[in-house]
Amino acid sequence: MAGPVPDLDARANACANTIADADSMVLASHIDADGLTSAAIATTALERAGLSFEVVFKEQLDATEIASIAKREYDTVLFTDFGSGQLDVIAEHEAAGDFTPVIADHHQPADADTEYHLNPLLEGIDGASELSGAGASYVLARALAEVVDADVPQANRDLAGLAVVGAVGDMQAVDGELVGANEAIVSEGVEAGVLHEGTDLTLYGKQTRPLPKLLEYASEIRIPGVSNDESGAVRFLDELGLDLHDEAGEWRTWVSLSDDEKRTVASALVQRAVERGVPASKIDRLVGTTYTLLAEPEGTELRDASEFSTLLNATARYERADVGLAVCLGDREDGLRRARTLLQNHRRNLSEGLQWVKNNGVTREEHLQWFDSGTEIRDTIVGIVAGMAVGVEGVDRDRPIVALARKNDEETKVSARGTGPLVGRGLDLSVVMREASQAVGGDGGGHNVAAGATVPAGRERDFVEHADALVGDQIG
């Protein structure tokens, strides 16, 4: 039977058959929203297939981490949301008979080959915008349901919601909408009754933020007199003449509004934006595609794919991947409570990180711009901060941004972010990060539009120089 992404059927079947035959297995995944949802999808599919396995999470898969996995002597290792970029090292372990690798990933593969490798890039599907790690894991889960002799609910189609959370968490929605293979997964989720694809306000926080906060914190599309303006946002809402408070006198949330009330607020927002000269192209982006997880209660982070993914990043990027995984697997008690506490901390760190960039600014080289936050920004979130910084005052869209953060005494973490138009001109940050880091004794990789690396402490300036020259070769 055909899976959701027919071009990947053959690879998915080969991977599923290998997993089904494993004697002992470990599932290794990445510590971000996409890695967690990948692990949750794989975990559920393996359990439903009656297979036993263990789970480990890694911040970065490198030779040391792969060797530590190999030492544990599982006959099969399932890598999700990473593995392709480290294929050279993994292939050596495979050749040495350490384990059989099965990889469900979407990163740029390193220069090596292996048999059980499910990656969109190997079939001409874009790994940065058309399929995430969670999407690849979903394709695998769908294939596994077909090859095992077990009664699998909905043939694992109910896992499509998590796949969408992973894709949204990896910023794969182009202009707010999932495309390509991701779109096929959305359709399966809608058909399975777990997902709703709708048109709504695109602002972040529709489920959980009180209305003034929803508008005040809207950083994606700045509306003068409302965005970043606490009393302005309240005044704007007060002037609408609607009753926007609940029985307890608290501000309501967007999802609690009736359709009529939503229309009134949305059209007033658009009108305000027009009056204040916001460009039409930006105003269009106020409304877009949103993905709702129908099994989750309204008014919770879990209901909205974007809010869910932020909640997950708040766990895994703070060494609590176990909490995020538990939430993905259905823990709505202790796990969810802990995740929400972590979310508050994550939000504070992001806003302080962004403020640090605004205060300290970036340095412009010929072809890129960069900042080094030292130990001021946590290395696990410096990439998110870099992405948020693009477009703020002093940070241009016309060149990639490279962000550095000290990881420990020996190592510095690098995160690089580009834009669609730069990729269109030939930018491939995965190549830039890999080659510039290797030139100074580190390693890296990722996607054309977003990539990262680790470099030895003290070699940061050399690294930036190499990266600048490489970007120049690509788009200069």
Ligand code: C5P
């Ligand atoms: O390791 P992984 O593939 O899961 O991470 C992808 C990273 O790339 C995420 O941090 C995501 O935010 C970033 N990204 C981006 N812009 C895009 C696509 C991905 O910043 N257009």
Ligand code: C5P
């Ligand atoms: O860590 P960051 O969010 O900047 O990562 C951006 C992308 O680069 C992710 O897809 C990540 O998996 C990848 N990356 C990598 N090798 C590294 C660091 C990041 O492949 N050493």
Ligand code: ZN
């Ligand atoms: Zn990913």
